[in-house]
Amino acid sequence: MKLRTLRRGTQGLGILLGVFGVTGxxxxxxxxxxxxxxACPLAITVCPIGLMQNLIVSGTVxxxxxxxxxxxxLFLGRGWCGWFCPFGTVNDLLSFRKVRxxxxxxxxxxxxxxxTGVAAWRLADTWFCKLCPAASLTASLPYLGLGVxxxxxxxxxxxxxxxxxxxxxxxxxxxxxxxxxxMGGLLSLFNRVSFFxxxxxxxxxxxxxxxxxxxxxxVLPHRExxxxxxxxxxxxxxxxxxxxxxxxxxxxxxRGRDPLRSTGPSSGSDGVPPRQ
Amino acid sequence: xxxxxxxxAVWAAFALGVGQExxxxxxxxxxxxxxxxxxxxxxxxxxxxxxxxxxxxGLLLAQWGEIGLGTARYAFLLGVAKNGEVGMWVDxxxxxxxxxxxxxxxxxxxxxxxxxxxxxxxxxxxPYPYPLTVLWPEGRGYVYLLGGAARTGELVxxxxxxxxxxxxxxxxxxxxTKGDFYAVDVDRDGVVHGDPxxxxxxxxxxxxxxxxxxxxxxxxxxxxxxxxxGSAPYAAPKPPLxxxxxxxxxxxxxxxxxxxxxxxxxRGKVVxxxxxxxxxxxxxxxxxxxxxxxxxxxxxxxEIVGLSLDTSERDLREFLSAKGIRWPIAFEGKxxxxxxxxxxxxxxxxxxxxxDRKGIIRYRDLHGAELAEKVVELLSASLAPAPVAPGPVAIxxxxxxxxxxxxxxxxxxxxxxxxxxxxxxxxxxxxPYDAEEVKVSALSLSVGTASPEVEAGTIPAFGERxxxxxxxxxxxxxxxxxxxxxxxxYCIGDSCFQxxxxxxxxxxxxxxxxxxSLIPTxxxxxxxxxxxxxxxxxxxxxxxxxxxxxxxxxxxxxxxxYLRGQATQAWRIGSVLCTSxxxxxxxxxxxxxxxxxDRAALVAFAGSARLVVFSTPWCKSCPYxxxxxxxxxxxxxxxxxxLVDADQDRTRAEEAGVVQSGRVIVPAILIAETxxxxxxxxxxxxxxxxxxxxxx
Numbered sequence: 001m002k003l004r005t006l007r008r009g010t011q012g013l014g015i016l017l018g019v020f021g022v023t024g025x026x027x028x029x030x031x032x033x034x035x036x037x038x039a040c041p042l043a044i045t046v047c048p049i050g051l052m053q054n055l056i057v058s059g060t061v062x063x064x065x066x067x068x069x070x071x072x073x074l075f076l077g078r079g080w081c082g083w084f085c086p087f088g089t090v091n092d093l094l095s096f097r098k099v100r101x102x103x104x105x106x107x108x109x110x111x112x113x114x115x116t117g118v119a120a121w122r123l124a125d126t127w128f129c130k131l132c133p134a135a136s137l138t139a140s141l142p143y144l145g146l147g148v149x150x151x152x153x154x155x156x157x158x159x160x161x162x163x164x165x166x167x168x169x170x171x172x173x174x175x176x177x178x179x180x181x182x183m184g185g186l187l188s189l190f191n192r193v194s195f196f197x198x199x200x201x202x203x204x205x206x207x208x209x210x211x212x213x214x215x216x217x218x219v220l221p222h223r224e225x226x227x228x229x230x231x232x233x234x235x236x237x238x239x240x241x242x243x244x245x246x247x248x249x250x251x252x253x254x255r256g257r258d259p260l261r262s263t264g265p266s267s268g269s270d271g272v273p274p275r276q
Numbered sequence: 277x278x279x280x281x282x283x284x285a286v287w288a289a290f291a292l293g294v295g296q297e298x299x300x301x302x303x304x305x306x307x308x309x310x311x312x313x314x315x316x317x318x319x320x321x322x323x324x325x326x327x328x329x330x331x332x333x334g335l336l337l338a339q340w341g342e343i344g345l346g347t348a349r350y351a352f353l354l355g356v357a358k359n360g361e362v363g364m365w366v367d368x369x370x371x372x373x374x375x376x377x378x379x380x381x382x383x384x385x386x387x388x389x390x391x392x393x394x395x396x397x398x399x400x401x402x403p404y405p406y407p408l409t410v411l412w413p414e415g416r417g418y419v420y421l422l423g424g425a426a427r428t429g430e431l432v433x434x435x436x437x438x439x440x441x442x443x444x445x446x447x448x449x450x451x452x453t454k455g456d457f458y459a460v461d462v463d464r465d466g467v468v469h470g471d472p473x474x475x476x477x478x479x480x481x482x483x484x485x486x487x488x489x490x491x492x493x494x495x496x497x498x499x500x501x502x503x504x505x506g507s508a509p510y511a512a513p514k515p516p517l518x519x520x521x522x523x524x525x526x527x528x529x530x531x532x533x534x535x536x537x538x539x540x541x542x543r544g545k546v547v548x549x550x551x552x553x554x555x556x557x558x559x560x561x562x563x564x565x566x567x568x569x570x571x572x573x574x575x576x577x578x579e580i581v582g583l584s585l586d587t588s589e590r591d592l593r594e595f596l597s598a599k600g601i602r603w604p605i606a607f608e609g610k611x612x613x614x615x616x617x618x619x620x621x622x623x624x625x626x627x628x629x630x631x632d633r634k635g636i637i638r639y640r641d642l643h644g645a646e647l648a649e650k651v652v653e654l655l656s657a658s659l660a661p662a663p664v665a666p667g668p669v670a671i672x673x674x675x676x677x678x679x680x681x682x683x684x685x686x687x688x689x690x691x692x693x694x695x696x697x698x699x700x701x702x703x704x705x706x707x708p709y710d711a712e713e714v715k716v717s718a719l720s721l722s723v724g725t726a727s728p729e730v731e732a733g734t735i736p737a738f739g740e741r742x743x744x745x746x747x748x749x750x751x752x753x754x755x756x757x758x759x760x761x762x763x764x765x766y767c768i769g770d771s772c773f774q775x776x777x778x779x780x781x782x783x784x785x786x787x788x789x790x791x792x793s794l795i796p797t798x799x800x801x802x803x804x805x806x807x808x809x810x811x812x813x814x815x816x817x818x819x820x821x822x823x824x825x826x827x828x829x830x831x832x833x834x835x836x837x838y839l840r841g842q843a844t845q846a847w848r849i850g851s852v853l854c855t856s857x858x859x860x861x862x863x864x865x866x867x868x869x870x871x872x873x874d875r876a877a878l879v880a881f882a883g884s885a886r887l888v889v890f891s892t893p894w895c896k897s898c899p900y901x902x903x904x905x906x907x908x909x910x911x912x913x914x915x916x917x918x919l920v921d922a923d924q925d926r927t928r929a930e931e932a933g934v935v936q937s938g939r940v941i942v943p944a945i946l947i948a949e950t951x952x953x954x955x956x957x958x959x960x961x962x963x964x965x966x967x968x969x970x971x972x
Contacts, residue, residue, distance in 0.1 A: 026938025027851035029843040038850040039858040041937040046850035050858075054849045054894065061798055064837025064846060070804055070830030074823065125896065130859030139858050148941060148955045154859040193811045193823040252811070253819030 003234045003247070007083055011092070014084035018138070020044045031065065033072040034085025035183040037129070040138035041146065049182050050129055053120035073190025077197065077226075081177050081184050082233030087134040088177055092216065092233070094166065095173030100218040105179050106229050113182035128182065130154060136162035173216040177231060188228035196249050197226045198236070199256035204244035211236035211245060221245060225259045296491070296505040298440050300427035307428050307439060311470040311477070312459075314424040314445045317707045318343070319738055320417050326351055328367060330374040334358070341419060345396035345406050345449025346498070347879060347911070354412055354419070364390045364410065381412075388412045396425070396449030399879050399912050401498030406449055418708050418738065421447055427500040431460065433486040438464050442500055450913070452480065452496035455678070458503075460484050462513060473621035475514035483508035498913075517620060523549060523629060523637050526581065526616050528606035531589075532596065537581075537604050540635065545577045546654040547631040548647075551622045553585040553611075554595045555713055555765060556772045559626045562643060563599055569648055570603060576655050577633070579603065585625060585774065587611050587763075611763075612774050624771035630654065680707035681714070681735065683762055683779040688893070689747070698746040699781070701760055703735055711735040714764040718745045718781075735764075747783075757782045782921075800833045848923060853939045854895035855956040863896040864957040868904035870911060874961050878911040883971045885915045886948040887964070890922040890934045897957045901943035904960055915968070947971070 014034065021042035032038075032045035039050075048069060055062045072080060081088040112128075119127040129135055136158035143149035168175035177184050191197075200222055211221040214235045219227060221236040222244075234247040250257065303312065320339035324330075328340075328351045335355040343350045343366075352366040353374060363378030381388040389411050396406040409422040424443040431440045439461040446455030459470030459477045462484055469476040478484050483492040494506035515524045526539040526549070539547065550566070552559035570580055580603040586592045587609055596605065608614045612622075620627070630639040630647070632654050639650050684702035705711050714732040730743045745760065758781050765774040807826045811819055837843065856863040870878070889905050891898030902919055909915045922929040922940045929935050933953050934944040945954045945964065949971045954963050 021937055027847055029847045031846065037858065039853050039860075039939070041939070043850075044938075046846045051846050051849055057894065060842065060845065061801070062837070062842070063797070063800065063833045063840060064842035066801055066804065067830050067833030067835075067837050070826060071834060074827050074830060125863070126857050129857060132859075135858055140860060143860055146936065148855065148936070149860040150956075150958050152861055152958060154856075154861055158859055189808050190826075193808070193819065193826055195823065251820040252823040253814065253816045258815055 003237055007233060010083045011086075011089040014089065015086045017045065018043060018086045031068040031072075033076075033080045035087045035132070035134045035181060036085070037132065037135040037139045039129075039135060039143075041142050043138070047134075048186070049116060049132075050126060053116060053126040053128060056117055056120040057124050057126070069186055070190065073187050074194050075196065077191040077194030077232060078184060078187045078228070078230060079194065079196045079232040080187060081181070082231035085183075087137070087181075088174075088231070090137070091169050091174040091177050094169040095216045097171060098173045098214065098216050098218070100212070101172045103218060108179045109181050109185035109188075112180055113185040116182050130157065131161050133158075133162040133165040133176065173218070174231070178217055178229065184231075191226055191228050191230060191232075193252045195252065197232060197247070197252070197257055198230065198234070199246050199248070199250060199254070200225050200259075201244045201246075201256060204242045205240075206242055206244075208241070210239050210241060214239035223259050226257055227259070296431065298429040298431050298503050298505065300429040300440070300442055300501055300503065303426035303428035303441060308426045308441055308443075308468065308470070311472070311474065312424055312426040312441060312443050313422050314443060314447055314455075315420050315422045316447050318419050318421055319706070320354060320419060324351055324353070325349070326372065328353075328372050328374060330365065339417065343394065343408065343421065345394055346398035346401070346403075347875075348395060348397040348449070350394050352410070362388050362412070362414070364392075364412075366392055366394070368392070368394055386414055388414060396499070398450040398498035400882065400914060401450070402501065404499045404501070408447075413708075416708070423447055425449075425500065427451070429503075431486070431505070433489055436464060436487075438462065438486055439468055440503070441468055441470060442496070442503060443470075444500065450498050451500035452498060453913070454480075456480055456496075458493065460486065462486050463516070469516065469518065472623045473517060473627075475516040475518075475621075483511045485511050485513045514621070515619075517629070517637065517640070519637050519639060521637055522635055523547075523631050524619050526583070526606070526619070528583075528604075528616065530604040531584075531592070531607045532602070532605060535604075537606075539581065539631075542579050542581070543635050544633050545579045546573075546633060546651055547635075548578075548580045548651070549583065549620075549629040549631065550580055551583045551585060551617060551620070551625050551627040553625060553772075553774075554588075554591050555586070555774075556625050556767075558767070558772065560595075562626060563601070565644060565647075567599065567601070569651065573651055573655060578651055578655060581606065583614065583616050585611050585614055585617060585622075612776065624773050626772075632657065679775050679777040680705060680709060680766055681711050681762060681764060681775070681777065682706050683760060683777060685760055685779050685781040688782045698744045700742050700744050701762075701779075702740065702742050703732060703762065704740045705735045705738055707766070708737045709766040709768060710737055711764045711766050714741070714762065716743050716745060717761050717763075718747055719759040719761050719778075797836050800829055800836060804829050804833065849894075851939055852892050852895070852923060853941045854892065854897070855941065855943070856897040857895070861897075861956050861958050864900040865896065866900065868900055868907055868961075870907050870961065874965065875911050877965050878908060878915070878968075881912055881914065881968050883914065883949075883968075885968055885971055887915065887917040888932065888946040888948060889917060889919050890929055890932065890940070890942055890944040890946065891919065892921065892923040892940070892942050895942045898943040900957055901945060901960065904957075905945060905964075908961075908964060 018036045019042040021044045025044050028044050030045045031048050035049065036043060036047055038047045051065055055065055116128040140149060140155055140158040149155055165176050198221060205222050207222060215221060216233065216235060217229050217231055219229050232247065237245045237247050318341055320341045324340045325342035326349065330353060334357060336358050337356040339354045341352050343352060348370060350367055350370065352364060355363050357363065362381060364381060365374040365378055367374055379390050379392065381390045389409055391409050393405050393407045395403050397403045406425050407423060411420040411422060424445060424447065427442040429440045430437045441459045442451060443457055444451055445457050446453060457477060457479055459468045461468045462476050471477065480493060483490045490508040490511045491505040492508040493503050495504035523539060528537055530537050566580060582603060582605040584592055584605055584607045586607065589607060589609060592607055606616060628641055629637050630642055630650055632638045638654060642650055682704040684704065686699055689699040701716055703714065712734050714735055715729060716732055717729040730745060732741050732743045735741045760779045760781055762777050765772055804826060807822050811822050814822060855861050887905050889902050891902060905917045909917045920928055922934060922942055929940045932946040934940055941955050943957060947967045952967050954967060
């Protein structure tokens with residue numbers, strides 16, 4: 001089975017879990033391994049970022065929350081973004097322009113994560129949720145339909161952020177996942193030690209840079225393999241003409257999980273060949 | 277013929293179904309005595325209670341107050357001019373301007389009195405003139421309001437009329453509210469005994485009996501123009517406590533010798549029935565005199581029955597032995613709930629009755645030389661009936677005892693099981709009397725928990741005190757709420773009252789306490805962080821080892837979190853949708869205000885409605901929704917409301933339809949009559965008004 005077909009299947013499962021409330025199951029004690037608003041009328045899982053803010057507001061030492069995040073992070077790392085997260089899937093489906101774009105902005109998502117926490121601590125409110133585009137899509141719009149929400153300033157703010165993010169994604173592939181997602185930022189901390197990842201056979205790599213061109217996150221797989229920005233979607237694997245890349249479960253630190261120690265740029269200063 | 281019969285049948289059905297109607301009008305002063313003059317103290321302030329236009333420049337002292345009669349609020353000003361003249365200005369037309377001249381007051385020794393007539397506007401009733409006397413003890417920061425707008429009418433039972441009197445006892449301008457009372461001349465002797473312990477005075481919910489029939493009030497018009505009577509199961513009439521009538525029988529066990537005694541066993545003796553307590557200073561002051569009187573006349577047939585309203589047997593025994601009191605003492609340890617005190621409707625102490633040799637009440641509340649004189653008179657009278665005609669009774673003008681301390685407790689107290697905690701109780705004295713020996717205790721926390729008690733001493737007139745009550749961790753399962761009980765007494769002149777008042781307090785129990793271990797559990801989280809940082813620098817097997825170690829740490833962290841109930845906490849957070857938290861609408865944190873138009877629309881609401889407000893502790897807009905509904909209910913007394921913590925009482929929330937797709941949506945307001953639920957806070961007043969409009 002093609003890797004992408006398999007991934008579309010697991011992404012479908014992610015969406016299914018997101019709307020599993022349609023079966024009548026109410027809220028469960030589980031944390032969603034991605035960004036999916038618990039206010040969604042069909043959600044049966046708790047949004048980790050929403051929970052994090054509430055825990056900060058209530059001053060709880062977050063054993064359950066961090067334990068769950070660590071378990072998810074160690075299992076797939078940011079693989080959840082590429083293989084499961086429904087909002088990641090929205091990003092994926094709208095990713096037409098796989099460009100390398102201001103890589104230096106990538107840590108902004110960590111700032112968003114910290115900012116979310118600081119806002120919850122100082123302002124004692126869930127400020128991220130009021131801006132979150134995933135909540136716009138899965139809470140604001142459905143509740144407008146259910147008659148609980150009205151078209152008011154918070155609703156328009158939600159719609160504004162959603163429109164801006166969708167525009168961003170259309171211009172830069174996985175714009176949200178790349179620069180802004182706090183959940184992605186949280187999972188990226190575990191990317192290096194997760195048990196799921198890409199492997200690179202250094203002796204086969206010609207550093208042609210084709211993999212980089214296929215990457216929706218704008219990463220150079222052969223240079224930055226399993227880096228914090230890699231969502232482990234595996235788009236690079238079939239693009240490699242010399243079959244140097246593979247994806248699957250392995251112990252962190254095994255051969256091939258670390259980036260190639262290149263001697264220098266082969267073509268172009270950033271290792272990406274010029275487009276034909 | 278037929279139409280007449282039909283009309284008669286309809287009229288008969290109506291009369292039977294509705295019961296008797298009594299139309300009431302302002303009471304002439306010869307029908308009601310001083311007992312129909314209720315009074316309440318009112319504190320004055322340096323600033324007006326509402327923006328009022330007035331130039332206080334020419335005044336040496338300006339003190340403001342506000343009189344509320346129904347929905348109307350009248351600001352008034354007491355001013356002392358530079359020449360020493362005292363004036364009172366009332367904004368009687370409620371235009372927020374004190375343009376009229378000062379009212380002429382009547383000066384008495386140490387006091388100034390003004391008679392005013394304001395318009396009371398009870399919600400749902402016709403406005404009516406309300407005469408009030410404002411009494412200012414000169415130089416003080418408070419006034420007394422005297423009034424009650426007594427209403428009287430004629431009640432006909434079996435063809436014989438009886439006078440009916442209705443009094444607005446709490447002076448709020450609305451008849452039928454808590455604190456109001458009524459009196460009926462049940463024995464039809466032409467005198468209404470409406471004194472606080474009179475046998476013809478009744479609380480609003482109390483039935484009364486005329487002849488063989490008992491009635492209760494089924495409807496009271498807010499303006500006091502009409503009451504409707506419904507029939508009630510037969511209730512024994514209250515025994516009269518006026519001279520000329522036999523004293524109700526008392527049976528008790530004497531505290532000193534343990535013997536059973538009865539008042540009827542003392543026939544043939546002149547008996548003083550004396551209600552007293554060791555905490556009552558005027559009662560104690562009387563004791564040396566009683567001892568002397570007892571010594572002098574006991575042999576001649578004088579007996580005293582002391583009915584103690586003490587709560588501490590030890591204090592009482594110490595006092596009795598210190599003073600050498602030998603007469604029989606009844607003690608139940610129940611203070612005001614003492615069965616004899618209830619029978620004699622005692623509302624203040626000292627209270628005493630002097631009975632003749634036949635057990636007939638002859639005098640009450642005699643003290644000093646007067647008492648000695650009457651004892652001698654009754655002793656010297658033969659057993660033949662003495663021609664003592666029942667005459668008018670002199671009773672000091674006081675209202676029934678009412679709490680003078682306002683108990684303020686926090687809306688919710690956070691506690692940790694096993695560890696307990698403490699909370700502050702604020703006691704505000706709203707009266708010009710000192711509240712003495714104030715005791716505060718927490719009750720019914722859980723089974724087996726001793727009630728912690730704090731003595732707060734004396735709270736001076738209009739003073740405040742804060743006490744902290746410590747609550748033990750629950751042994752028999754944490755209770756969700758408790759009761760703060762405040763016990764104190766106060767004296768007005770020589771009359772003392774003991775008050776037992778209560779306030780409910782809600783408890784929010786936090787996480788269960790953790791067992792202390794060698795390494796604090798939060799190290800787990802630190803290790804995870806350290807592992808992630810170290811992983812950045814490692815490669816190969818070392819990285820794999822760190823990865824595996826992190827798996828162990830994350831599982832341990834999950835287990836610790838689960839054991840601490842954090843999974844449930846996550847579920848609780850996830851299963852409640854607070855509309856302002858996820859940005860469905862703005863946070864409303866301001867104090868809600870009703871516009872005059874909204875208020876008028878609410879007052880015009882003629883049906884009855886019950887609003888149930890569902891909230892959760894972390895919901896940002898819920899306090900706004902709760903406060904707004906409170907305002908709405910205040911605007912129209914026919915609207916009642918209830919607050920429900922949807923997080924605690926999920927079943928109730930589900931029944932109400934506040935749960936949608938497994939999520940409790942807060943704030944939500946259920947209109948009980950129509951089952952309509954209003955979510956969120958946007959345009960809430962308008963939506964409440966629209967929902968009330970649906971009730972028919």
